[in-house]
Amino acid sequence: MKKAIFILSFDCEAKWGMADHIDQKLSNVLNNSDLIKAYLNIMQVLKAYKVKATFAFVSAMVLSQSEFLSRRDWFASEIIQGRPWLEKFHSDVEKGNFEGWLIPELLDIVQSDNAHEIASHGFTHLPLSESLIDRNSFLNEMKKMKKIMNLKGENPSTFVYPRNLIGYSSDLNTFGIKGYRNQLFESHNSVIKKIKNISSEFNLFQKSQQSTQDNGIVKIPSGYFLNWRSGKRRLIPIAITEQRWRFAIKHAIEKKMVIHLWTHPHNFLTGHKQFNLLQSILKMVREAEDNNQIKVMTQHEYCEYLKNQNI
Numbered sequence: 001m002k003k004a005i006f007i008l009s010f011d012c013e014a015k016w017g018m019a020d021h022i023d024q025k026l027s028n029v030l031n032n033s034d035l036i037k038a039y040l041n042i043m044q045v046l047k048a049y050k051v052k053a054t055f056a057f058v059s060a061m062v063l064s065q066s067e068f069l070s071r072r073d074w075f076a077s078e079i080i081q082g083r084p085w086l087e088k089f090h091s092d093v094e095k096g097n098f099e100g101w102l103i104p105e106l107l108d109i110v111q112s113d114n115a116h117e118i119a120s121h122g123f124t125h126l127p128l129s130e131s132l133i134d135r136n137s138f139l140n141e142m143k144k145m146k147k148i149m150n151l152k153g154e155n156p157s158t159f160v161y162p163r164n165l166i167g168y169s170s171d172l173n174t175f176g177i178k179g180y181r182n183q184l185f186e187s188h189n190s191v192i193k194k195i196k197n198i199s200s201e202f203n204l205f206q207k208s209q210q211s212t213q214d215n216g217i218v219k220i221p222s223g224y225f226l227n228w229r230s231g232k233r234r235l236i237p238i239a240i241t242e243q244r245w246r247f248a249i250k251h252a253i254e255k256k257m258v259i260h261l262w263t264h265p266h267n268f269l270t271g272h273k274q275f276n277l278l279q280s281i282l283k284m285v286r287e288a289e290d291n292n293q294i295k296v297m298t299q300h301e302y303c304e305y306l307k308n309q310n311i
Helices: 014-018 024-029 032-048 065-069 087-094 104-111 135-151 169-175 190-200 231-235 238-255 274-290 299-308
Strands: 004-012 054-057 117-120 179-181 212-214 217-220 258-263 294-297
Touching (some): 238 258, 238 274
Parallel strands (some): 004 054, 004 294, 179 217
16 A cells, blocks of 8 residues: 655765855854764664664765875865865865864764665765756766765765755766755755745645656655754744644645655754754654554665656
8 A cells, every 4th residue: 555755864964065155153063073962863863763764975074084185186176156165175174174074973873773874965065056067077076976985885876966956967877876856946046045945934734745757867855954943943933843744744644645854964953952843753753654654765765666666
């Protein structure tokens, strides 16, 4: 019998996710020690609610300092919108500051529990949009990503595009990628995307989604961002977010469709009661699965499920 499907994915990026605009305050927050604690706490929550997840890693982040130094020539800066993408990273490296950049322990933590999927979030979190980089740059990023993940004993089969900007998707199968998380809003304007994302937090009738395909590669439903309870987003009552997800899960069950929640592990360092919010939603999911109404899957499992359904 066909059921609703729940997918949970984490964009694992630390400072790489903000490589082009990180400020000193956030730079101090994203230190190795606190990030390790956040990942350990996330793993405990997932274990408590028996929920498997997809962790999409920026592969540069999982290198040790010695592994990075032996590959330093891999880190030439691409120019994105007039600025060197890795300018801040190189500045920190010159000062001997690797905090928040190189944290192989995070991958170790996730690998310690075989329940979860290790996916890819690119090599240096370089935006891969065709309007920003050429195909050779895309292929270069993906080749390096693949080599590092193989070095760590991983062979990712699903992909989360940096900044959710889709590009060169027809080349993904060259690197063993069977599916990628689709984008919710098709806009490169970060301001517009932020406005749409925040306004969507008040949509109490959030619906589940269906999958599509792109040249034989699964476009995994984009899902919705778990409200990061920091700054202005902190003003959104937890009850509003809970109701939004309660309706989405109910809709998925009724329509036998997909509900996908995604977030960043580092959001749990700065989000007010962020763990409380995650636990509240996972409790809903656990109850639904216990009642045989929903099936929790990783992105990889979802792609395999569609393959077996001949979709």
